[in-house]
Amino acid sequence: MTAATSESSAPRTLVILGAGGDLTARLLLPGLASLLASPRGEAVRLIGVDRSESSNEAWRKRVETAFADAPSKLAETIVAETTYVQADVSDPASLERVLAAAGTNVALYFALPPAITLLACKALRKLELPKGIMLALEKPFGTDYASARSLNRLLQHLVPEEQVFRVDHFLGKSTVLNLLGLRFANRIFEPLLSADNVERVDIVFDEQLALEGRAGYYDRAGALIDMIQSHLLLVLAFAAMEPPASVDAEDLRGGMAQVLRATRTWKANGTESRRARYGAGTIGDRKLPAYIDEQGVDPSHHTETLAEMTLAIDNWRWAGVPFVLRSGKALADTRQEIVFTFKPVPHLPSGLHGMKTPARLRIGLKPASLDLDLMINGEDDPFELDPVALHAELQAGQLSAYGEVLSSILEGDPTLSVRGDVAEQCWRIVAPVLKAWRKDEVSIDTYPAGTAGPKSWH
Numbered sequence: 001m002t003a004a005t006s007e008s009s010a011p012r013t014l015v016i017l018g019a020g021g022d023l024t025a026r027l028l029l030p031g032l033a034s035l036l037a038s039p040r041g042e043a044v045r046l047i048g049v050d051r052s053e054s055s056n057e058a059w060r061k062r063v064e065t066a067f068a069d070a071p072s073k074l075a076e077t078i079v080a081e082t083t084y085v086q087a088d089v090s091d092p093a094s095l096e097r098v099l100a101a102a103g104t105n106v107a108l109y110f111a112l113p114p115a116i117t118l119l120a121c122k123a124l125r126k127l128e129l130p131k132g133i134m135l136a137l138e139k140p141f142g143t144d145y146a147s148a149r150s151l152n153r154l155l156q157h158l159v160p161e162e163q164v165f166r167v168d169h170f171l172g173k174s175t176v177l178n179l180l181g182l183r184f185a186n187r188i189f190e191p192l193l194s195a196d197n198v199e200r201v202d203i204v205f206d207e208q209l210a211l212e213g214r215a216g217y218y219d220r221a222g223a224l225i226d227m228i229q230s231h232l233l234l235v236l237a238f239a240a241m242e243p244p245a246s247v248d249a250e251d252l253r254g255g256m257a258q259v260l261r262a263t264r265t266w267k268a269n270g271t272e273s274r275r276a277r278y279g280a281g282t283i284g285d286r287k288l289p290a291y292i293d294e295q296g297v298d299p300s301h302h303t304e305t306l307a308e309m310t311l312a313i314d315n316w317r318w319a320g321v322p323f324v325l326r327s328g329k330a331l332a333d334t335r336q337e338i339v340f341t342f343k344p345v346p347h348l349p350s351g352l353h354g355m356k357t358p359a360r361l362r363i364g365l366k367p368a369s370l371d372l373d374l375m376i377n378g379e380d381d382p383f384e385l386d387p388v389a390l391h392a393e394l395q396a397g398q399l400s401a402y403g404e405v406l407s408s409i410l411e412g413d414p415t416l417s418v419r420g421d422v423a424e425q426c427w428r429i430v431a432p433v434l435k436a437w438r439k440d441e442v443s444i445d446t447y448p449a450g451t452a453g454p455k456s457w458h
């Protein structure tokens with residue numbers, strides 16, 4: 001695997017910019033703990049950086065609390081040694097202090113909103129960076145195609161591409177990575193996965209979770225940018241890419257870029273897309289207000305909480321097959337899967353009857369599972385077809401998705417991070433839909449929270 005290594009053999013120092021934030025507490029620190037407690041854990045130094053005044057002691061307590069669920073010797077050492085630096089990351093002098101504290105073998109994790117990450121990168125341009133420094137950036141990477149391109153250009157001035165980690169935790173999900181083994185290590189599915197046999201592909205990520213207090217971020221993003229522009233397009237890349245020669249960073253990311261470059265909205269103007277927003281409702285025993293009544297939401301943003309878009313892939317393998325990507329919040333069920341629906345057989349022998357559902361291959365993202373839906377001869381009337389499902393439950397990986405992502409950053413292996421051109425392609429693909437929505441060419445529907453979406457969509 002391609003690995004950007006530092007010459008120093010000192011343990012890597014992970015510097016979290018935005019240490020006081022929600023992402024650090026909810027995902028990064030628990031992810032780090034899961035990595036440290038696994039056989040892949042290695043010694044690492046940790047420095048927390050934020051603009052608010054705090055102390056080493058208070059920061060240590062936060063780390064200790066976040067590590068509580070996955071204790072390990074390595075975690076104990078980190079807690080004992082970790083330090084906190086108060087700094088304004090947009091100020092070069094402050095960042096210089098941070099880098100001085102970090103030493104030589106450094107990974108800088110920007111756990112910050114995109115606008116602040118941009119300011120921090122601009123400030124870094126004024127400094128001499130330690131050789132081999134890794135820069136890890138959270139999604140969303142830019143706010144559109146143009147801003148993603150200019151952020152990429154800025155990063156190019158800072159470090160070589162293999163030292164940039166555009167984090168998308170879906171690439172760390174064992175269930176997404178399963179696609180590679182399933183497709184490329186078994187002869188039985190791959191030859192079938194093409195326009196010759198597949199009628200459509202659905203990539204669905206429906207959640208019961210609602211806004212969960214994230215208005216500050218979500219009300220500007222919405223379901224399309226939050227889930228489809230980033231995560232689901234990467235899942236599509238894994239589901240549709242050509243078999244790569246290897247799974248190293250060059251081949252895998254090259255394969256993803258190639259298929260995404262061939263991907264476009266089904267209609268050039270993006271008006272085949274659909275969007276909706278939840279109204280008041282109940283999920284289980286949780287009563288939810290309408291999205292627009294959630295705290296911090298500005299109704300004038302017209303933010304959607306459910307988005308669907310249909311894509312075409314203009315290449316030999318997939319020409320004419322619709323890929324339907326959909327994700328929403330506050331829905332009745334958690335349905336998170338990739339479904340390949342196969343075309344009808346060329347000829348059903350006359351006399352065999354009762355063909356109800358097409359054959360389907362379903363890959364569950366949460367929980368990890370594999371299903372093959374088939375029609376076979378029924379028990380009573382041997383010429384009557386009945387549906388049958390072959391079902392396998394798959395083991396989820398030992399590491400959380402963030403544990404996997406952090407492991408690759410600490411090892412300096414960019415395979416599971418988003419390459420710059422891939423991030424740009426993802427923005428290019430959704431651009432017609434964003435434009436159509438801004439111009440109100442696609443109406444915004446509503447659905448009561450806790451239902452399967454707008455009635456008109458069924």
Ligand SMILES: O=P(O)(O)OC[C@H]1O[C@@H](O)[C@H](O)[C@@H](O)[C@@H]1O
Pocket residue numbers: 207209226401
């Ligand atoms: O199921 P996971 O791994 O938490 O991923 C889904 C989450 O992914 C995040 O990136 C989105 O911002 C969330 O809105 C979403 O809920």
